[in-house]
């Protein structure tokens with residue numbers, strides 16, 4: 001199950017998991033066309049996928065989606081908690097609506113889906129032919145789980161919250177044989193941050209924050225997600241894997257300090 005999989009990073013993760021042999025539940029909320037395109041691409045490459053509509057911040061929709069996915073595919077092994085939004089505004093002007101929406105989707109939505117998945121993993125237990133654990137949860141966080149971000153305090157607060165949500169869940173669910181981790185993307189070319197890379201001027205400015213001097217692609221994150229979900233990562237638990245071209249290395253200090 002990949003949430004927010006109708007575009008951007010979620011869509012790339014869904015495709016890559018499909019290529020790796022997973023049956024993919026493609027969750028979407030506002031963009032059915034994006035979701036059906038992802039489903040078609042996975043199917044065309046020989047995989048199995050279905051689209052499921054749910055607003056991840058709504059408990060009843062989340063429950064119904066997990067039930068429908070279980071009915072379709074029989075069971076659940078991997079949750080990628082990717083759905084996320086930005087509603088940017090200077091702090092002095094940010095509305096409660098902007099604050100709430102971002103926290104509801106990015107943090108409460110991740111909580112609801114993780115809980116639903118974990119309950120299913122615990123109920124079913126380990127299937128040794130597929131994995132040495134009962135299930136895997138991957139949060140798609142952000143470099144802004146550690147980098148403060150003026151003008152985006154709702155978003156940064158949601159991602160900072162995700163960091164300790166992930167680690168606390170990992171501490172609690174490790175003994176139940178559920179593997180929990182995060183990926184923290186840096187600047188990745190997706191619709192969420194189009195203004196930051198779509199003109200050469202904007203891209204040049206953005207690259208000042210990226211030591212490897214390349215804006216990331218959704219595929220960079222998708223490859224990391226497939227590895228983290230695989231048995232090759234079976235001893236990786238409770239960590240955030242930064243896939244950010246070095247954005248968290250305080251690049252400005254290369255020039256002074």
Ligand code: BGC
Pocket residue numbers: 086141142143144185186187188192193196
């Ligand atoms: C945000 C993007 C931003 C990137 C790096 C991501 O989490 O969604 O808008 O470009 O962090 O700042």
